[in-house]
Amino acid sequence: MRAERKAVQSTIKVLGAHFMYVAHFLWGVASLAAPSGAYASQPTAPVAVLDAQIGGAMQCERLIEEDFKNSFEAPLSVLSAKLVPASDGAGEYCAVNGYIQPQIQFEVRLPSKNWNGRYFQVGCGGFCGVININNCADALAANFVVAAHNMGHVGQVVKDPIWGSDPTLREDYAGRSTHLMSIAGKALAERYYGKRPARSYFRGCSTGGREGLTEAQRYPEDFDGIIAGDPAFPGRLGAIANNWDAQKLLRDDGSEVFTPAKLAVLNNGVMKACDKLDGLSDGILTDPRACKFDPAKLQCKKEDGPDCLTAEQVAAAKALYSGPVNSRGEKLMPGATPYGSELSWSGAGRRSLAEGYLRYLAFPTNPPADYNYRTFNFDTDVAKTEQMAALYDPVAPFQAPDLRAFEKRGGKLIVYHGWADAGVSPMALLDYYAQVTSRQGGGEKVREWFRVFMVPGMFHCRGGSAPNTFEMLPEIVKWVEQGQAPDRVVATQSGPQGVIRTRPLFPYPAFAKYTGKGDVNDAANWVSASPKKEPDDRLDWIRAPK
Structure with missing residues (x-):
């Protein structure tokens, strides 16, 4: 610090x-x-x-x-x-x-x-x-x-x-x-x-990230520079994603489907299958979307054992990787739980957030006191949560983000997101970013005032066995006051003995690539690489913009 x-x-x-x-x-009222x-x-x-x-x-x-x-x-x-x-x-x-x-x-x-x-x-x-x-x-x-x-x-x-x-x-x-x-x-x-x-700045992660995006959209004059991390949209998460995960990760009696040891088995299987897809075996998935691992490969042949998964555990893992759907197979969220996030899965944690939201925030009128998260029906109840989602989420259901006023007044926006975030899908953030770039002139133009930094291996806002500590405040100040946009931010992973490794972060869709020479744990030996074509990360889901 x-x-x-x-x-x-x-x-x-x-x-x-x-x-x-x-x-x-x-919001909604012109200021005089x-x-x-x-x-x-x-x-x-x-x-x-x-x-x-x-x-x-x-x-x-x-x-x-x-x-x-x-x-x-x-x-x-x-x-x-x-x-x-x-x-x-x-x-x-x-x-x-x-x-x-x-x-x-x-x-x-x-x-x-x-x-x-x-x-x-x-x-x-x-x-x-x-x-x-x-x-x-x-x-x-x-x-x-x-x-x-x-x-x-x-x-x-x-x-x-x-x-x-x-x-x-x-x-x-x-x-x-x-x-x-x-x-x-x-x-x-x-x-x-x-x-x-003379200048004003905002920084927050999770709910704080949501606050940042809400400010940019509804109150674009409040801040000159905004840093929003792993933005959590309550209307999507509380009733749908967190609830889906809780129902899959917990049994009816409230016990966890996975023990920590079995989550490690699953994570090891994912890493064995996908770690080298980015050209380096380092325990970090540069982009988990490239991983297509089937957890059924880890299912126990007969009896349960320490190095395999039960059928119940395989089914739960598949459900998280695919994301929430209704009985018609329609996607209820943009994105899903990413590969590489397994060590942070917690049914109890998801239940606390889901049940609290459903009982007190999700509906215009709160349900009876005995309502619990398993009461929610993914076929009939999703639509009932749309009104409150329009209130809490920076972007209302069926609408695209509109940051034109923030861009016009000269605001600068940095959003970062952990690629291994199990609590808030990183694909949902990329869907949001793609909606903005599509609406406001394309990626190259949008990066003049809005940049996204994806953090490989990082859990929700922090954590994960990867470089996950970085400082964005100096970057947003330089961008706002000097016009110096952030092109490279160094992230650090530390342990009891000090720094373990450093790695640079680059504005999406660019990513860090090892040069092949020098210490792989030193950010100096990594360079920026980009896909051949600007990606279109907009996703098709039940509340996608019309």
């Missing part, structure tokens, strides 16, 4: 320019506000000069006395404001806690002496209900104003979202809270420094 902070700080120091901040607007005046209750403040080491213009503790009730789209109340001494690589900052109506709890941290003029907001995960302010540590150490919020409710990230009985809280979870947080955070910065942020 210390090295990452230094990398961010080093990059930020060389950046400098004076930019105007653009007005925000509500002037820049920054959308949230300021006083005359418009000047825009901060980047990297000018700006100090607070008022005492931190006085922010609790400030009135934000009529400042912008929703009343804001500051509950506490106090100075926090420098520590862990971050300078002294003003910690502000409060909430936005009705109950969007947040924390904003404002460097008291050396603000760099930038605003940074972090996303959440799962059902949220918590304030992930510590996920802003690298940006705070680089002297950004940083902010995080609980998406409008209190709860546990993967436990029943009982707050979903309230329609307003559903709307906050769908994206309203993220939008209002961006306005509130900048309002607090303006009041504290007497200057408006």
Whole structure:
């Protein structure tokens, strides 16, 4: 983390320019506000000069006395404001806690002496209900104003979202809270420094990745640069993909179909059959779509044993690799569980997310208290979840993503995704990207403002026996402020003894290829390779754009 902070700080120091901040607007409602005046209750403040080491213009503790009730789209109340001494690589900052109506709890941290003029907001995960302010540590150490919020409710990230009985809280979870947080955070910065942020950035993975794509589509003026990782679309996952996996990975009594040892057997079979397809045997599948392994080859001949799979386990594996379908064979999701992800499969984990979503978020009216995930019928119930999917997902059922407004205002978007993500299919992200490139001028043109980085061997947002740690914040800042698009990002795999291996990531559809010379575990010996033809990754599924 210390090295990452230094990398961010080093990059930020060389950046400098004076930019105007653009007005925000509500989803579906044209804004009539002037820049920054959308949230300021006083005359418009000047825009901060980047990297000018700006100090607070008022005492931190006085922010609790400030009135934000009529400042912008929703009343804001500051509950506490106090100075926090420098520590862990971050300078002294003003910690502000409060909430936005009705109950969007947040924390904003404002460097008291050396603000760099930038605003940074972090996303959440799962059902949220918590304030992930510590996920802003690298940006705070680089002297950004940083902010995080609980998406409008209190709860546990993967436990029943009982707050979903309230329609307003559903709307906050769908994206309203993220939008209002961006306005509130900048309002607090303006009041504290007497200057408006010059540039603003967002980063999140999973639910946070979904927040990022929602911002780009519904609120394109909120952020200059967005980093979205493994974006999870609740309407597709909760009722359909997670539920499908849970029903296949768990027995009726709740016990797991696979033991960890049997998942290892399956993973070993996949690697033996497909690892060399990319030209290198290294335990990483560069693109799992090239793998056509049939798990039936591992089925026990007679009795169960330590090196084979039962018929039940083979059937479950096949169901995950093929993805959710109804009785007519229609695909209910874009993509499926990828080969190479087996070691992260968890029926209990899928059930927690699926059942929580189905009981409290999936339908316009919640089902009875005794409803459980096995009650869901993939023939008759999928259509019943479309209304709420249109609310939560960045792209409503039967529609294509439309990021033209974000592109037009000069926004930059980086999306990354683990190729071995069992929780959110990487093929679904490529389908999304293909829909954007198809709509907005083709891959070459879209890569001028939107780039995807596929991470071979990485599980959901992190993990996997592969390079899975990388820093995108310096890259998005350079792209927004200097026009320097990210062409190569180095990912690192570490262990107890330090760095195991490094490997570069390239903008999709390019991928990393070993040169054939030098240490295979050193990113310096890998180059960019591209398919002969730009792929069309749009998929045919039941809710595909019409």
